[in-house]
Amino acid sequence: MSLEPTVHTCFEPVTCTWQYVVADPETKAAVIIDPVLDFDPAKNAISTDTADALLSLVKENGYTITRLIETHAHADHLTAAHYLQQKLVSSGGPKPSMCIGKRIGGVQERFAKRYGIDESDYAGAFDHLVEDDEVFAIGNLEAKAVHLPGHTPDHMGYVIGSNIFCGDSLFNPDIGSARCDFPSGSPHALYTSCQTLFSLPPHFKIYTGHDYPNPADGRTDPVPYTTVATQKATNKHLKEGTTEEEFTKWRQERDSGLAEPRLIHQALQFNIRGGRLPAATEGGDRFLHVPLKVSVGVKALLA
Structure with missing residues (x-):
């Protein structure tokens, strides 16, 4: 029987994001998956309370962080990976490697343009680009990367023990699946990725990237995981027997009516940089660009 990790589940309620600290209980080596940096869009202000709570958890448990792992380039929250890396080094620890899937280059180029x-502002933002099916160690644990495209093309999941951290591919059964309308997203690819998840042993736990509990559905507390067996039996978008054609048609119709994520412009510009701040101007300010939406009539008046 393979060694099982200790999994700390840390929910960030503003963006409804699950962050994970996954540790080898024997050696105390650990990784952090999808950490969040706090951002207030009303003030355009970044703060670090959520990330600092992760650091406190790490310190309290005596963990050594070896990797900071992003499942993909997020469009709904700012990553705390670079901040955590700098804080861990400044506190005397080894420098953990910032990791993301190898296809991040295409995502960076698209959104940089x-x-x-x-x-020069995003080149080399990540220390390690993860290959499909790459195997790496977390102390005495073995972890394996799995390409799970559909939500985004660079999307990766990570199998550690009898768990997979699937990011924003599959959500809890009452939520369903992730949107596929981002550039190079694909409901066909997501369907295939979810079949990859369903091919794991029935007892494996699928840890999700987000949860959105709804009291109207009888659920008030966020849940970090369900088993493969539960997902296959009850996922409202993709339960066993759902055809690719049915899922694709439904997903395309659903995505066509969705609003863009609230922090999409700030998150993408920040996250393709690996969580580094934009360069400061001579006056010391740092800027993120937000597109201006202008109707046809207004364009004519302002031309």
Whole structure:
């Protein structure tokens, strides 16, 4: 029987994001998956309470963080990976490697062009680009990367013991599945990725990237995981027997009516940089670009 990790589940309620600290109980080596940096859009202000809580958890348990892992380039929250890396080093620990899937380059290029970001501002933002099916150690634990495209093309999941941390591919059964309308997203690819998840042993736990509990559905507390067996039996979008055609048609119709994530512009510009701040101007200010939406009539008046 393979060694099982200790999994700390840390819910960030503003963006409804699950963060995970996954540790080898024998050696105390650990990784942090999808950490969140707090952002107040009304004030355009970044703060670190959520990330600092992760650091406190790490310190209290005597963990050594070896990797900071992103499942993908998030569009709904700012990553705390770079901040955590700097804080861990400044406190005397080894420098953990910032990791993301190998396809991040295409995502960076696409959004750098959209937001006018120079290549020098994001080149080398991550320390390690993870290969499909790459195996790596967390102390005495074995972890394996699994490509799970559909929500985004760079999306990766991570199998550690009898658990998979699937990011924003599959959500809890009453929530369903992730949207596929981002550039190079694909409901066909997501369907295939979810079949990959369903092919794992029935007792494996699927840890999700978000949860959105709804009291109207009888659930008030966020849940970090359900088993493969439960997902296959009850996922409202993808339970066993759902065809690719049925899922794709439903997902496309659903996505066509969704609003864009509230922090999409701030998150993408920040996250393709690996969580580093934009360069400061001569006056010391740092800027993120937000597209201006202008109707046809207004364009004519302002031309």
